[in-house]
Every structure is written in C-alpha cells, then in structure tokens.
Amino acid sequence: MLIPEDPKDDKCFLSGWCLVENTTEQDWDEIHISMVAGMPVSFVCPIYPPTYITRPVVQPPRAAQIGPAAIEDDLGDELFEEPKEMAPKKSMKMKADAAPGAPPAAMRAMAVTAPRPAPAPAPMQVAMKQVAQQTQVSTKDMGELFEYRISKPVTIKRKQSALVPIVSKDITGKRVLLYDQSQHEKNPMACLEITNTAGVTLEQGPITIFFQDNLAGEAMLPFLNQEETRLLSYALEQGVIVDKETQTSASSVHRVSFGGGYSYEHYYMNRVTTYKIQNKTERAQSLYIDHPKSSGYEIHDTKLVPKDTPNHHRFSTSLEPKQNIKLVINERSESYSSYYIWDMNKKTLLDNIQRYLGKNWIKPAEQALLTKVADVLEKLNDVKNVLSKREGELSEIFNEQDRLRRNLASTGESPSRSEIELREKYVAKLDAQETRLEQIVAEIKKLKQQSDDLSNHVSKLLKELEDAVRGA
Template sequence: MTGLPIKRMVLYKHGVGYFERQGTFSGDTLTLTFPLTAMDDVLKSLVVIDRSGQVRNIDFATPEDRAALLARGSIQLSNERSLLDLLRDLRGRTVRLTLTGKQGETITGQVIGIDVEDEKPLRRAIVSLYLAEERVVRPFALDDLLRVELVDEKAHHDLSFFLRAAQNDERNRTATVHLTPGEHDLLIGYVAPAPAWRVSYRLLCEDGADGASRCFLQGWGLFDNQLEEDLVDVAVTLVAGQPVSFRYRLYEPQTPERPLLGDVPRPQPKPMARMRKMPAQEYDMMLEAVETMALAAPAPAPALTIETVTDSVRAVAVGEDQGALFAYRVTQPVSVGRGQSAMAPIVGSQISGARELVYNQRRLDKHPLAAIRLKNETDLTLEQGPVTVLINGEYAGEAVLPFTRAGAGFTVFHAVELGVTVLETTHETRHLHGIRLHDSDLLIDEYMLLFRQYTIISTLHTPSTVIIEHHRTAHTELIDTPPPLSEEGFIARWAVNVPAADQTVFTVCERRLLSRSQSISSLTGEQLQHFLRDKLLDEATFQQLSGVLKLYRQIDKARRMIAEHEVEQRRILERQQHLRQTIEPLRSTGEEGALRQRYVATLAQLEDQFEQIARSIAEQQTTIEKLTAQIERRLQRLSALKRTA
C-alpha cells in the first residue's frame, strides 16, 4: 500500500479494525491506497501526525469507477484500435505528422478524420489533414506515418486524462498526503473494515481424590490478514465488547434530489409462508440418531493433564479493562503473511469449577445436561466463543462459553446424560383459609396449591445428584418443599440424590392466596356446617349466620308466594278480558239478558278475587321489608362484634 508499514493493529468483534502505520518518509507527497469499501471509514477516522514536519492537506480521488471516468473525456480508445480511435477523436485539432522516408517530412494541420477499410483497417487506413494556410486537404496512408505530435494543448490534456483513468484500480482508491518538504517521522492511524476476531476455548477438568474438580481454561484468539500486504512484527490487540460503530457515507458526493410524485400502485397481498413444526415422531427419530452417533463415537484422544497443557503453552496476552470494553494486548510482536490467519493464546488460568447434572425442561426435555459450573477467576473478561471440554484427559463435549466479566459465574453445558430420565407431572388443588364478613357478603380466602412432581429414573451404575432447575410461578410461595440451593430470578435450584439403577420422586409445591366474595343469601346450611367443621367460623357466628339464613329463606318463601299470586292475577285479567268481549254483543232482554247478568256477576267475583290477591301481595312485600331490616340489623351487630373481637 505504501512505504509505511503497519506497526499496530487493534481488532474488534463487529467488523472493523484500527490500524497504525509508522516510519520515516522523505518528500512532500505521500500516496496511501485503501480498498474502495474502506473509504467511508477511512475518511471518518484518518489521522496523520508528522513529528518532524507539518501536514498541509489531504486529497483523494473522486469516487467514480473506470467507465464513468473514461466517459467524461473527449478521447475514447478501444483495446483493439487505439491509434485509429485516437486519430478519429482528434478531429478538428492540430497535429504534426512525421512521415517515413529519408526526408522525414513533417506536416502540420487540423485532423479532418480517418477512413478505414474493415478488412485491413491498419494497412489501408487514410488520415486527412487540412492545411489552412494553403487551403489544401492532404491524405496520408497510415503506413507512411512515423510519428504523431499533438500540437493542441487540450488534446494533450485529454489524452493524459484518458491514460490516467485507464490505470484506475477498480478495487482501490488513493489518498494523497501533502507535506512540507524534507524528512518526516509519520504516524498514520485509521479505522477500516476487518474480519471480526474470534476466540475458542479449551476447558480441562480433572477429578481429585477428594471428589473436587480442578479446572483449567485456555483461550486462543484467532484473526485474519486480508490486507494486501504482509504483517511483520505488528503489535496486536483484540478487544472484547461492543463499541458503537456505523457506516457513514462520506466518500461519494451526494446531490439531493427533489421528490418525484405520481400514482402509487397498491401492493398486492402475498400469501404468508407457514412455519413447519417438527412432529413428535421426527423428534424421537432425531434423538435416536443422536444416541446412535454417541454410541459410535471414535475413541478418545490420548489423555491430557492440566500440567502438560500449562507447561507447553503460555498465554501471551495481558488484559486491559477499558470501561465498557476489554482488551487483550498480545505482548509479543506478530507476523502474518498476506491472506493468512493466526492464533495466539490469550487466556490460560486455573479456575474454580464443579461438575453437575442439571435438568431444566426449557433447555431439554426428559434428560439432564452434563454441566460444569465455573467462576471466572482469570481477571480477564471472557468473550463469547466455542469451548471444547475435556474431562480427565478425554473429550467430553462442546458448548458456547458466554460473555463473562471477571469474577462472574457461568455454566458450560457440554453433553446430554441419557442414562437419567426425568418425567414431570403437575396438578392443582384449592383449600379454604379464612372467611371475613363484609356487608352482606362473605370474603372467602383460599389457597391455590400448584404441585409439580419430578420423577428421576437412573440407569447409571453409580449414585448421582441431579440439579432440578424449577421455573417459579409468579406471586407464589414455597410450602412443604425443602429450601432451594439458590434462587436467581424466577429459577430455583434443588439438588436431588438418586441411587444407582433406581428412581427418586421430588415434588415442588407452590402456594398462592386468592380471595373471592359470595353473597350470604346464596349460602346453604350445608356450607355453614362445613365452615364450622373446618373451624373457619366460631359457634356464635355460626348461630348468627344460621339465623340470618332462616330470615333469607323466609324472604325467598315470600317472594315465591308473590310470584304465584302474580301468576293468578294474570290469569284473572285474561278471564275478565274474555268475559267483557263476550258480554259486549249480548242484548239486555230475554235469554241474552239473563246470560249477560250471569257474566256480569262472574266479573264481579273475579274482581273481588283480584283485590284479595293484591292485598296478599302487599302483605308479603311488607313482610320482605321487615325481614330485610332484621337481616341488616343482625349483620351490623355481627360486624361490630367482629371488629371489637
């Protein structure tokens, strides 16, 4: 790219890198070349420091591709007929032709054009000049030309522009740094797109004689050299975290456009794609295939120990906390050839850990996962990356290590324990807790009990401990359940011991208090007896409420009588209406007169019955009002006694 080599490189996780070039330079213009895709980031971040001179300005090539640049010129030359195209595009411009022969005659004039024959364009081409002073047009065979000199100054600039544009690199762009004359000690820094660095871990665990586990975490940082130059003795820093970064269009000139208005076609509806859910049968087949692959796994690699790994590879990076970011600074210079990648050990430390079998239905149904619970004691921030787990020198699975700050805990789930099966069942019950009196209602408090039973079946030949991770139900408390080992958020953890080749049942019971109201009038004597039997009511309250219920039953009886009387009244009214319609056409003399008199007497009797029923309804309504007043007085006295009790 330039005579200044890269001496420092900082790589990030989101696709950019910071590069520093350093060195001495002699002259007043320094040309830097960057990939076209990097120009926006370079213009956003480029810094040039001259420690022995001064930077005057920086210019960069106009962001046009080769075709666009060539199209701007008046001279267009093809790859096959460049001389013919040049003479064609010089029409009207002054040139000086030198002819072949002993005399070497030179002719100066304006180019009229060139005539060619398609079969042999170079041998039979004729160029014509207009000699203005002589008012003569002279043709010349192209074979007779020894030299073409551009007398016209604009023609000279146009041809030079075309040749520069033809040399334009489609993939790269240049920036020219203008300096004061003399020697310069330069530092040039800029941000440019770069592949994100990666990290991969190796986790070695060894069981001690006391049953405790020793763990060693080794991490390798991976990065790539996709620059168009070799990296030699470069200081490399790998940064974990997520700094804010974005592309901002700076390189391409922008001319705002006015909006173009018009009719907007209505979009046509598109059919929605359906997501396919894996049937249970396919899931079982997949699980069976996984089990088969596990049984057919190749023999494990030779045993490794923490000591051999520690002695053979030492971490060559130191950690630097940068607030929201964390940097791994590689302490040794790194050399990477163009188009190659490199790995550097950046983490190597013993950390505390414990092996577990963890069951969590939301992670995996039916089987617990083999896991290692760890604490980050490396004093480094661990970037997310894959981890290969080796237990007692043998391959034990893989996982993804999460982004973890120093001192924080994390868990690596690396295998499925198919020798242990966990079955879950749930059920719900409710029981009364208490009763409170409120006006004419009873407020009934009851507990909702949620039971989740874990049946753990082991086919292992040794006893095991399964960590049950239970997702707590909101607004509940644990009851008749051992205290959990820990609770984080809504997850509670219990350790359940399972004998070899046996099964164990563990039950979690959660309780939630619910309240509901019920009108006292809707109670039955049987319900009151139930409340008394469960000691939710004392004898005095029971007697008072029993008396109130008797009054409510009398009210119900009175209301039923009123309903029956109202039915009888409607029957009487319908009969009276029928009699009046029958009487109306009858004459008042003779047989019709006698019949009319009987109907009139019947109407009078019905009217007496109607009035008697109305008096009975009024009496029942009065009774209801008196009973209601008695109920209110009794409930008020009972509420007062409860408040003072």
C-alpha cells in the same frame, strides 16, 4: 477449556480466542489490536437519500438467533456448603532397631532414596502452558463495555484472518450433572459449574471442553461478569437414569372464608413428584434436578431446600457409585369451593355454621352474625314466596281479563237476550277482578318494599361478617 483429571481439583484451564479478519486491501503489519465486548446501541440511518416526509424511517430491530439452550441462573443468595477436607494420613515412623530378618541399612537407604521417574506431562497440558505463555492481554473496564487490548503487535495479511488469544487463565469449576426433563426425559446433562475467576469479563461464544486429552463436548458460554457462576452443559450422561412420577390428590377442607355473598371452603391440592435416580457408573456424581415451577404451587414438607431459577426449583443431591436413590418433592396449591349464601335456606346455613364451629374455622362472633343472616334469609325467602304467588295471580287476572274483553267484543250490535245476560256477567266479573287487581298491586308493592329492606339487612350483616373475618 481443560477439565482436570483429579476430581478434587476445582481449577479448569480456560483459553479464549478471537477471530480477527482483515477485510481491507492493505496488509496489517505489527499493528496493535484492542477488542471491546458489550452491546452498545447501534443502528443504520439512511442520510444520503432525500427525505420527503416528516415521519422518521425506523428499521425493524435484528436479533441474533440463539443456538443451544441456556441454563437458568439461580435467583437466591444461598451459598453451597464447602466439602469437608479429608484427614491427612498418618506418616509411618522408622523404628530405631530393625526387626529380625530386616534387610541391611544400606539396602533400606537405597530403597528409600531411589529416584522415581517423573510422569510425562500430557500433550494437552503442554499446549495449554505454551498458549498461556504467549497470551499477553491487558484489560480495561469501561462501564457498559469491556476492552481486551492485545499487548504484542499482530500481523494479518490482506483478505486473511487470524486467531488471537485473549485469555488463558485458570478458573474455578467442577463437574456436575443437571436433570431437566424438558431437555432429556431419561438422562441428565453433564455440565461444568464455572465461576469467572479469570479477572476479565468473558464475552459469549462457543467453547470446546477437553478431559484427559479427549474431547468431552461443546457448549455455549454465556456473557459472564467477574465472579459470576453459571452452568455449561456439554454432553449427555447416559450412565445415570432418571424416572419421574407425579401423583395429585385433594386434601380435606382446612379453613373457611367469606366475601361477596359467598362462603369459600379452602382445601389443598397436593402433588407428589418422585424422581427415581440410578447411578450405573463407577464414580460419585453431583446431581442438580431442575423441577419446573407451577403457578400457585409451593414446595411443602420436602427434606431438600431448593434454589430458585426463573422457571425451576433447583435441588442438589449426591450420588455414590452404583447407587439408586429416590427424591420426593411435595407441592401444594390452595384451592376452594364457593357457595352462594343468598341461595341457601335456613336449615342448610345453620348446618354449615355448626360444621364450621365444630372445626374451629369460625369464632362465636362470626357464628352470631351467620345465625342472624339465616333468620333474615328465612324471612326474605317467605316474602319472596308470597310475592311470587301474588305476581302469578296478577298474571292470571290479566290473562282472564284479556279473554273476557275478546268475548265482549264478539257480541253483535243487536244482541239477543241471552247475549245481553252473558255480557252483563262478563262485566260483573271484570269489575270484581279490577277490585282484586288493585288489592294485589298494593300488596305486591308492599312485599317488594319488605324484600328490599330484608335484602339490605342481609347485605349489611354479610359486610359485618367480612369485616369481622378480615379483622381476625
């Protein structure tokens, strides 16, 4: 591919070749060749060996190893604005009367009409012109495949190979820079943004890029359909330096939501990425910055509007000669802190309600529901406290009865008078504890029922609260 010297010229000359090898034992004399581009399904199936089992033999698929990293294509439908054309310079008109001291008319005519020598064409341009004249290819679109049919017969001797030109066309392209920190930390890549205007489908393959008859670099051309635009990176631009800085901070709570018995206080995690770009060259540059996407983050309050690729936000800017610029990209991701309403006491919940209401995060209807929840939760906590005390008392009675029964079992078959008195004391105490035990069991049963009823009431109120928030 040949890059034009004029920065305003958006036509790049593309010359494509196909390496054809004659692996047979016969010479190919004046044969017609057609080559098909595409990826049809193809496989090798062993049919000669006998098959003794009914299960099919499936060979593992083979995938070609990818070499240079491909640049992602943008996903959006936005169009770049066309650059404004420069106003033509006004032509100077000859005056009818010559100024005093002007040279004679004949000399002026000689000065105007003297022929200027035409610039000699560059060697690379001459070679490309010759290749374009020799390339005679007809193409045919076959749906999933694309055929290149060589018009002129080709001769290839046995066990030899030949390069056959398949495309020699001008295509639309311009030089740009692309900064991707994962490719190079400090410098952008020099790229060609090309559009396939050759009228044929271009198969993938290596490509060599020339500028002013010199090697500019090499790239890997992806598969390009007609009118498709892609970026080709071919060199590293060391005259442009990029420094990247990132800062992260959390903002204040901006809204509240409810769900599953929790209150969620939402806030933003803000991330500010600053690209400091220095153009140390003497020429103007067009720069793309591939800013990596982060899960959950969105672009916010940023002057430039990016295009999206599968994994990056692509920003476009321009650099004047010897110019330093700063590009600031603001991103934010909404996060939250959760609080379990069931674990709150009445005072804490009422304080939160007043804070939510003061910030206009909840409406009066939601405030009323939350206030009811706080009242019912206070009753529920009181019932749970009493229930906990009764269950503790029940456990103490069980432990005390177990101790008394062990003491009774320790007395002999012929107890003394003092042992008889002690046994009677133990039995009376056990009898009193059994009466209290029955009272506690009945009270615990009643408290549990009250706790279940209050819990159901709280659940119902929270469900109404979620529906009210969702309906809003």
